[in-house]
Amino acid sequence: xTQFMDxxxxxxxxxxxxxxxxxxxxxxxEKEEGVHxxxxxxxxxxxxxxxxxxxxxxxxxxxxxxxxxxxxxxxHPVPLSI
Amino acid sequence: xTQFMDxxxxxxxxxxxxxxxxxxxxxxxEKEEGVHxxxxxxxxxxxxxxxxxxxxxxxxxxxxxxxxxxxxxxxHPVPLSI
Numbered sequence: 001x002t003q004f005m006d007x008x009x010x011x012x013x014x015x016x017x018x019x020x021x022x023x024x025x026x027x028x029x030e031k032e033e034g035v036h037x038x039x040x041x042x043x044x045x046x047x048x049x050x051x052x053x054x055x056x057x058x059x060x061x062x063x064x065x066x067x068x069x070x071x072x073x074x075x076h077p078v079p080l081s082i
Numbered sequence: 083x084t085q086f087m088d089x090x091x092x093x094x095x096x097x098x099x100x101x102x103x104x105x106x107x108x109x110x111x112e113k114e115e116g117v118h119x120x121x122x123x124x125x126x127x128x129x130x131x132x133x134x135x136x137x138x139x140x141x142x143x144x145x146x147x148x149x150x151x152x153x154x155x156x157x158h159p160v161p162l163s164i
Contacts, residue, residue, distance in 0.1 A: 003123065005123055005125075005132055014162065015162075016162050019162050019164060020164060023164050039163065039164060040163065040164040041085065041087055041134070041160035041162065041163045041164075042160060042161075042162040042163070043087075043158045043159055043160050043161070043162075044161070044162065045159070046158055048158055050087055050132070050160065052123070076125045076128055076130055077125055077127070078123035078124060078125050078132070079124075079125070079126070080096065080097075080098050080101050080123070080124040080125075080126065081121065081122065081123045081124070082101060082102060082105050082121060082122045082123075
């Protein structure tokens with residue numbers, strides 16, 4: 001298992017409730033791919049959302065995000081962290 | 083105080099020791115701008131590093147990173163988080 005940081009664009013105006021809804025949608029199905037979404041951070045002004053997960057592969061992260069309605073192809077393994 | 087996520091590029095091949103050194107260099111002077119760097123994640127393969135901080139402004143984050151030798155102009159406030 002590796003940690004991954006993924007990035008979403010185009011979420012301008014996202015609210016705290018919408019961020020939580022999106023996160024819950026991921027949590028609801030993440031186990032099917034062996035993924036766990038740990039944290040998420042959003043900038044409503046620029047529309048960028050960062051998600052931190054632990055997963056077997058970047059593709060697994062992508063599949064969960066796609067199925068829950070917020071696809072991204074920007075997923076980076078972050079094996080080093082502080 | 084707001085949380086910020088900043089992104090560095092061009093750090094291909096960064097090691098755990100180098101990430102820690104860079105983080106310590108930020109910590110050593112962060113108080114001068116009222117910033118605190120909380121977490122950092124690195125992908126040695128793509129050379130991307132993400133830093134999470136709490137700070138009074140994006141400019142304060144930039145000034146610390148610049149003075150400690152790893153400038154970036156990609157700093158986003160992330161007022162929403164999970």
